[in-house]
Amino acid sequence: MGRIVVVGAGIIGAAITRELARDGHDVTVVERSAAASGTSGRGEGNILVSDKGPGPELDLARFSRSLWPTVARELREELGESFPAIEFEPKGGLVVSTTAAGAAPLLAFAAAQRSAGVRADVVDAATAKSLEPHLTDATTAAIHYPEDAQIQPVVATEAFLRSARLAGARVLTGHEVIGAVLDSAGALAGVDVRSRDGVTRSFPADAVVNAAGPWGAAVSEVLGAAIPVRPRRGVVLVTTRMPHRVFHKVYDADYVGAVESSSADLQTSSVVESTASGTVLIGSSREQVGFRDEFSTRIVAELARKAILLFPFLSSASLMRSYSGFRPYMPDHVPVIGEDPRLPGLWHANGQEGAGIGLATGTAALLAALIAGRTPPVDAAPFSVSRAGLAPFLAEVAA
Incomplete structure (x- = not known):
């Protein structure tokens, strides 16, 4: 069990938080605005395999799609009939x-x-x-x-966060990451966070997950390992x-x-x-x-x-x-999921573009497996920040 800070309370961050909390980790989500206030609240709720050609993103999409019926049932059972339905609809x-x-x-x-x-x-x-x-x-x-399906993404995000809270996670909205806490070896050991009322505090962590969506470039830059999202x-x-x-x-x-x-x-x-x-x-x-x-x-x-x-x-x-x-x-059209070798302790879950709703379940399962050292449910190598296809774009943001 480790201390983990997840940056971003959109559907990707929310699904990851739930998965990690259910794995027994001590998880804190920090979100500078409100849950689902960014990409997740501005989409159509798509869970698609139809728009992806053969390759790693399609593999992740098919795996994610296989998880959604179980996740939808679990959320209904955990949260009860009083919580709004996520409206999972496998309509094709x-x-x-x-x-x-x-x-x-x-x-x-x-x-x-x-x-x-x-x-x-x-x-x-x-x-x-x-x-x-x-x-x-x-x-x-x-x-x-x-196999194509749809959900209500704002409700689904809130449901993931509510389930994560039941598993012990903390969700802090109105909190912005403003700096990195490094250990003596230069690894990421936490984040400095400023609340909406101006209070600054540090959160120690064994892992920090950048799930800030299109704002993930700014977060990664603040932490010291920029990605080209x-x-x-x-x-x-x-x-x-x-x-x-x-x-x-x-x-x-x-x-x-x-x-x-x-x-x-x-x-x-x-x-x-x-x-x-x-x-x-x-x-x-x-x-x-x-x-x-x-x-x-x-x-x-x-x-x-x-x-x-x-x-x-x-x-x-x-x-x-x-x-x-x-x-x-992401300029090479593949999400970044996994630890950043340039800054040990920093993990990314970013770059899903318009597929983030559908990929949330698979991304969460993949990242949780990698953090725990388990065999990943799909091949993780194509999503690595060190993949060859991303190298030119990493060089641009590092320049």
């Missing part, structure tokens, strides 16, 4: 192409995923319409992904409530390309899904603009236009609001 996904040019790449991508063990069922236009009766008639190819801004539109007419997570074939792109410029694709409350969420956009968060009518118009191409009935829907958030983008 449908990816469609609406152009002749888009069909072949979509089918090839699905074939590659099937070779990696993903359920990616090619369906004809009639079957696609049976799955989504209000879908456009302009479908040229469609893939059904039964960057904020990638995304916008989501929310309609007023309506009878359910979208039954899966539905997106166009351009979405995968936007996820995998390294461009800093604005990219949009159509992503449409309903919530349990009857609203419809419409995305998706990606752009690297730092932490600028101004409202953009251009992005709203582009998202609405593309959503209507998928579901024509949305042309008469009313938008209730839009919101934006920052996703933790």
Whole structure:
């Protein structure tokens, strides 16, 4: 059993805190704002395997997806009926192409995923319409992904933290990490933290976990081992409530390309899904603009236009609001999970970008196993901060 400080109370930090506390560690979470106040409170709650090609992130996504039903049941049993449901909904996904040019790449991508063990069922236009009766008639190819799911991410984050508290963890909101405590050998032995009312104190730790999402670059720099995580801004539109007419997570074939792109410029694709409350969420956009968060009518118009191409009935829907958030983008498109060899005692769980909700369970299990010295549930090497693909970007932030 060790003393561990987790920095960040988003869904990644919350899931890690729960896992570590249940492992018997003495865990304290420090969060400069409020729980789920960053990326986790600004997303759609996606738990996806459909948007990832073969590789380490897909392996982690499939493992994470396998854990979610058990985690959802455990949280309900631990917290009781009085705690809001996390709304785990294994509703599946449908990816469609609406152009002749888009069909072949979509089918090839699905074939590659099937070779990696993903359920990616090619369906004809009639079957696609049976799955989504209000879908456009302009479908040229469609893939059904039964494993895709959704949760309510803010409630899930709070549920992880409540469960962690029951296991003995402490959650300190309004506390910002401002410095590192080093031992005589130069290893990280704790953090200096300043509370919202200006009180500074030190927290000794055998391990410090950087789970600060897009703010993880600043945290890692303060601690002395910078990582190149960057904020990638995304916008989501929310309609007023309506009878359910979208039954899966539905997106166009351009979405995968936007996820995998390294461009800093604005990219949009159509992503449409309903919530349990009857609203419809419409995305998706990606752009690297730092932490600028101004409202953009251009992005709203582009998202609405593309959503209507998928579901024509949305042309008469009313938008209730839009919101934006920052996703933790890693330039080689692979999360960083594990101990930092440049600063023993510092552990990272960062860079999941828009996949953080779905990857939370697997990330927590992987990190807990590594900290405890157990055999990891998936290969941890591809997520190491010392991997070859990340080296050029580490050199940039260290310069």
